[in-house]
Amino acid sequence: MHADVRTITELARQIRAGTLSAESATEQCLARIAECDRDINAFITVTADQARAQAREADRELEAGRDRGPLHGVPISLKDLIDMRGTPTTAASRVRAGHVATTDALVTTRLREAGAVFVGKTNLHEFAFGTTNEDSAYGPVHHPLDVTRSPGGSSGGSAASVLAGMAYASIGTDTGGSIRIPSSVCGLVGLKPHLGEIPIDGVVPLSTLLDHVGPLCRSVEDAGIVYHALRGVTNPPPIRARDVAGLRLGVPQPYFMDLLDEDVRAAFDAMLQRLSRAGAAIEDVAIPHASYAPPIYVHLALPEAAAYHAPTLESQPDDYSAPVRLRIETGRYILAEDYVRALHGREALIADVNAALAGRDGLLLPTMTIPAQKLGATTVSLGGTEEPVRNAMLRLTQPFNITGHAAISIPCGKTREGLPIGAQIVASQTAAVLEIAAALERPLEQ
Amino acid sequence: MTVSVWLEHAIQDAERRKLPELKPLLEALARSTSALRAADWNRDLSGASGTTSSPNAR
Numbered sequence: 001m002h003a004d005v006r007t008i009t010e011l012a013r014q015i016r017a018g019t020l021s022a023e024s025a026t027e028q029c030l031a032r033i034a035e036c037d038r039d040i041n042a043f044i045t046v047t048a049d050q051a052r053a054q055a056r057e058a059d060r061e062l063e064a065g066r067d068r069g070p071l072h073g074v075p076i077s078l079k080d081l082i083d084m085r086g087t088p089t090t091a092a093s094r095v096r097a098g099h100v101a102t103t104d105a106l107v108t109t110r111l112r113e114a115g116a117v118f119v120g121k122t123n124l125h126e127f128a129f130g131t132t133n134e135d136s137a138y139g140p141v142h143h144p145l146d147v148t149r150s151p152g153g154s155s156g157g158s159a160a161s162v163l164a165g166m167a168y169a170s171i172g173t174d175t176g177g178s179i180r181i182p183s184s185v186c187g188l189v190g191l192k193p194h195l196g197e198i199p200i201d202g203v204v205p206l207s208t209l210l211d212h213v214g215p216l217c218r219s220v221e222d223a224g225i226v227y228h229a230l231r232g233v234t235n236p237p238p239i240r241a242r243d244v245a246g247l248r249l250g251v252p253q254p255y256f257m258d259l260l261d262e263d264v265r266a267a268f269d270a271m272l273q274r275l276s277r278a279g280a281a282i283e284d285v286a287i288p289h290a291s292y293a294p295p296i297y298v299h300l301a302l303p304e305a306a307a308y309h310a311p312t313l314e315s316q317p318d319d320y321s322a323p324v325r326l327r328i329e330t331g332r333y334i335l336a337e338d339y340v341r342a343l344h345g346r347e348a349l350i351a352d353v354n355a356a357l358a359g360r361d362g363l364l365l366p367t368m369t370i371p372a373q374k375l376g377a378t379t380v381s382l383g384g385t386e387e388p389v390r391n392a393m394l395r396l397t398q399p400f401n402i403t404g405h406a407a408i409s410i411p412c413g414k415t416r417e418g419l420p421i422g423a424q425i426v427a428s429q430t431a432a433v434l435e436i437a438a439a440l441e442r443p444l445e446q
Numbered sequence: 447m448t449v450s451v452w453l454e455h456a457i458q459d460a461e462r463r464k465l466p467e468l469k470p471l472l473e474a475l476a477r478s479t480s481a482l483r484a485a486d487w488n489r490d491l492s493g494a495s496g497t498t499s500s501p502n503a504r
Contacts (some may be wrong), residue, residue: 055461058487244459284500289485289487292481292482294478295478295479295481295482296482298475298478299478299479299482302475322467324469326465326467326471329460329468329471329472330468330472330475333456333460333472334475334479335452335454337447338479338482339484341482341483341485341488342482344487344488345482345485345487347487348485348487358460
């Protein structure tokens with residue numbers, strides 16, 4: 001990434017102005033990978049030769065008058081759960097040793113058609129089955145701002161690649177928060193589009209009922225550009241930021257605000273005050289079944305994962321990392337009747353969130369209860385109790401995987417140690433979360 | 447099947463499969479299942495719905 005050109009929007013402008021080429025932007029990303037990735041470990045596979053060839057072709061096309069839209073010639077990375085023809089899809093697991101994708105995932109095809117340049121496949125928590133990126137056959141990913149900390153997960157390599165300037169955007173997946181969590185921890189914008197909007201064909205599943213594909217970027221505008229490309233729309237209209245004055249936002253109170261790190265609470269409260277001063281109406285709302293989100297999630301996601309992994313749990317059990325293998329094994333013990341209860345719970349939670357959104361533009365809450373944690377940490381002190389790090393990280397994102405509502409994480413402040421904190425916007429439509437996020441991004445920059 | 451009977455069978459099966467390290471995960475899952483079954487959206491032939499006690503287990 002060029003030191004002064006940090007967003008897709010700016011790179012696209014400079015490419016068309018002739019002040020930067022796709023080839024030079026790609027070389028700069030590859031140079032950053034060579035310079036920093038030994039310490040960060042964001043990439044499992046770097047596709048330098050392919051990227052150079054794609055970038056040169058992108059430049060040739062522009063010279064010939066063919067403009068594929070704002071992603072044309074932009075270097076991006078793909079989470080290594082997403083198929084890219086001719087390269088391995090490792091899922092960060094030894095279980096997948098020897099795999100080479102013979103075709104592109106549908107989202108990869110759409111990104112190619114939009115002119116994106118693929119610099120490589122990023123590291124993740126094995127099979128996306130965790131939030132810290134510590135369980136990976138390729139070693140943990142380190143936070144670019146503090147290599148003793150986790151960048152979050154499971155799309156941790158994706159977030160680290162963007163934060164460290166090794167790509168202008170990354171494509172991640174989100175089953176319980178795996179786009180929004182690392183985006184929050186790394187100070188990025190991470191979008192989970194509405195369930196079912198973006199195809200998951202060619203993406204290694206965790207739970208097809210809850211899996212979402214979406215972008216991690218440096219700005220809301222960039223997230224909109226990549227989101228539209230993932231939908232197959234290569235020349236999208238610009239996002240029209242809503243007017244903050246007049247926005248009506250619900251802040252879910254019980255459960256969501258019960259356990260928050262002090263600095264997260266302070267940053268979020270300061271954000272609410274700024275928005276109120278700017279004329280937004282901020283109202284407390286309740287989501288009565290929110291505290292059931294963890295049991296609903298477990299009883300949906302684990303049996304689905306167990307079904308997908310059943311053959312390799314038998315044939316290659318030792319090729320899984322022990323924590324991931326055991327969690328998937330647990331799914332084999334869940335009774336069908338409890339899976340059905342969880343499906344009914346999902347409907348109850350959807351009804352709750354729809355009721356909370358009625359008459360409002362969206363919901364606003366912190367993305368995570370905690371900031372970036374030290375690698376190796378297993379518990380965190382919150383509200384006087386010791387909580388497992390995994391539960392603390394998933395607590396505020398997981399409910400919206402269950403309900404399928406669109407959700408985005410945007411930066412909203414920093415801890416006293418300078419670690420990023422994210423705020424989450426939830427709405428019925430992806431376009432709405434982008435328009436609200438674009439509005440909130442501006443006052444926050446002041 | 448009650449959660450306690452289910453848990454007993456699950457632990458026995460895990461031990462038979464030489465996976466004793468599953469025991470704490472299954473115990474956590476049992477707490478989560480109890481919470482799920484107690485939820486107020488559940489309806490069954492007994493005519494009773496669950497309670498609304500807050501589930502802390504996961």
